[in-house]
Amino acid sequence: MAQTTLLYNIGQLLTMDQHEGPVRGENMSKLDVKENYAILMKGGKIAEIAPTNELINSEADEKVDCEGKLVTPGLVEPHTHLVFGGSREHEMALKQQGVPYLDILKQGGGILSTVRATRKATEEELYEKAMFHLNRMASYGITTVEAKSGYGMDKETELKQLRVAKKAGENHSLDLVSTFLGAHAITEEYKDNPDALLGEMAALFDQIKEENLAEFVDIFTETGVFTIEQSRRYLQKAKDHGFDVKIHADEIDPLGGTQLAVELGATTGDHLAVATDDGIKQLAGSDTIGVLLPGTIFYLGKGEFARARDMIETGAAIAISTDFNPGSSVTENIQLIMSLAALKMKMTPEEIWHAVTVNAAHAINRGEEAGQIKVGRKADVVIWDAPNYLYIPYHYGVNHVNTVFKAGQKLYQRGDLLV
Numbered sequence: 488m489a490q491t492t493l494l495y496n497i498g499q500l501l502t503m504d505q506h507e508g509p510v511r512g513e514n515m516s517k518l519d520v521k522e523n524y525a526i527l528m529k530g531g532k533i534a535e536i537a538p539t540n541e542l543i544n545s546e547a548d549e550k551v552d553c554e555g556k557l558v559t560p561g562l563v564e565p566h567t568h569l570v571f572g573g574s575r576e577h578e579m580a581l582k583q584q585g586v587p588y589l590d591i592l593k594q595g596g597g598i599l600s601t602v603r604a605t606r607k608a609t610e611e612e613l614y615e616k617a618m619f620h621l622n623r624m625a626s627y628g629i630t631t632v633e634a635k636s637g638y639g640m641d642k643e644t645e646l647k648q649l650r651v652a653k654k655a656g657e658n659h660s661l662d663l664v665s666t667f668l669g670a671h672a673i674t675e676e677y678k679d680n681p682d683a684l685l686g687e688m689a690a691l692f693d694q695i696k697e698e699n700l701a702e703f704v705d706i707f708t709e710t711g712v713f714t715i716e717q718s719r720r721y722l723q724k725a726k727d728h729g730f731d732v733k734i735h736a737d738e739i740d741p742l743g744g745t746q747l748a749v750e751l752g753a754t755t756g757d758h759l760a761v762a763t764d765d766g767i768k769q770l771a772g773s774d775t776i777g778v779l780l781p782g783t784i785f786y787l788g789k790g791e792f793a794r795a796r797d798m799i800e801t802g803a804a805i806a807i808s809t810d811f812n813p814g815s816s817v818t819e820n821i822q823l824i825m826s827l828a829a830l831k832m833k834m835t836p837e838e839i840w841h842a843v844t845v846n847a848a849h850a851i852n853r854g855e856e857a858g859q860i861k862v863g864r865k866a867d868v869v870i871w872d873a874p875n876y877l878y879i880p881y882h883y884g885v886n887h888v889n890t891v892f893k894a895g896q897k898l899y900q901r902g903d904l905l906v
């Protein structure tokens with residue numbers, strides 16, 4: 488018989504379902520908070536949502552007293568570089584000496600150092616490592632995650648990364664959405680002919696489609712990496728092959744990646760830390776979601792965070808993410824990113840909750856499945872050790888998760904100290 492679980496005495500319940508589609512502009516600050524509610528989960532789905540006194544006598548295999556805690560949808564993480572070999576702690580000193588991120592890359596470090604480690608790693612090693620990071624993400628309340636390739640940049644290693652992501656998605660309880668980021672840097676082999684690298688990566692599009700290895704194609708549009716023109720051609724080709732597209736845009740230099748994302752109808756423009764007034768205006772007038780990554784700005788020691796306030800005030804839909812990767816943002820802790828969004832980008836708690844649930848789900852084409860608590864949907868639900876939704880961005884740097892349910896099954900529960 489299907490497992491039935493009742494969560495009752497929920498102090499604050501965020502269902503995140505009061506708006507249609509991605510939530511943009513001033514709607515991001517309109518949050519419906521239900522008090523003293525209950526949720527009945529049956530057969531992995533949400534069966535009923537009602538005040539506690541209406542559901543308390545429901546038949547259930549398990550009844551969980553939420554003791555007035557906050558309950559929300561499982562969080563959605565829309566931008567990670569999940570599968571990689573090695574780590575880059577040895578670059579920390581260079582960062583402290585002020586060597587810029589793009590200079591480390593130019594010297595063959597940074598992304599290229601992870602490329603070497605990823606090429607060397609076996610599929611099994613990459614898989615074990617990816618599963619470890621997925622477990623940690625789950626412990627922070629994440630129930631759906633996007634994963635990019637991009638540390639191979641040769642045919643064999645890119646396919647290896649994508650296959651590892653696929654297997655991890657099949658075997659882990661978290662839902663995983665895969666992105667092909669073969670155009671992530673210019674490798675030594677192609678330093679005099681980046682177009683040939685793009686050609687080699689584009690030659691993989693058919694196989695990636697056939698083996699169902701990725702839904703999105705992404706590119707790093709940046710000084711010393713790929714130009715706007717190269718990005719336009721490459722992503723257009725990806726679209727012609729039936730992929731949805733994303734862009735690492737306007738992260739360090741304002742090349743106009745934000746405008747290119749809009750022009751191409753990209754699902755998301757990611758980073759946007761130095762997006763111009765024009766870029767922001769175009770973003771706001773488009774269906775492209777801005778995925779902001781304040782952890783990266785913090786970790787790279789840069790002063791200027793993405794202008795979330797301007798973006799939201801002009802009407803854009805914004806999601807936020809860890810950008811988990813071994814170089815520019817080494818954390819799986821999305822709750823820390825929620826605090827940075829509040830402290831450094833001045834996003835309100837209401838906007839932040841939209842940015843990590845419904846908008847993050849739309850940012851990876853999962854708006855109809857994830858990011859909301861709705862009758863008939865998969866029961867991805869988090870109980871927080873917090874009395875209200877303001878509390879998570881406020882109390883920063885620690886894990887507030889009490890319990891995570893994925894498709895109605897308990898996936899993570901805070902452990903007890905063994906003392």
Ligand SMILES: N=CN[C@@H](CCC(=O)O)C(=O)O
Nearest residue numbers: 598707783810812813814815
């Ligand atoms: N900026 C480009 N790519 C990643 C960083 C990858 C790395 O440094 O390994 C990002 O989104 O921040």
Ligand SMILES: [Zn+2]
Nearest residue numbers: 566568735810
């Ligand atoms: Zn990234």
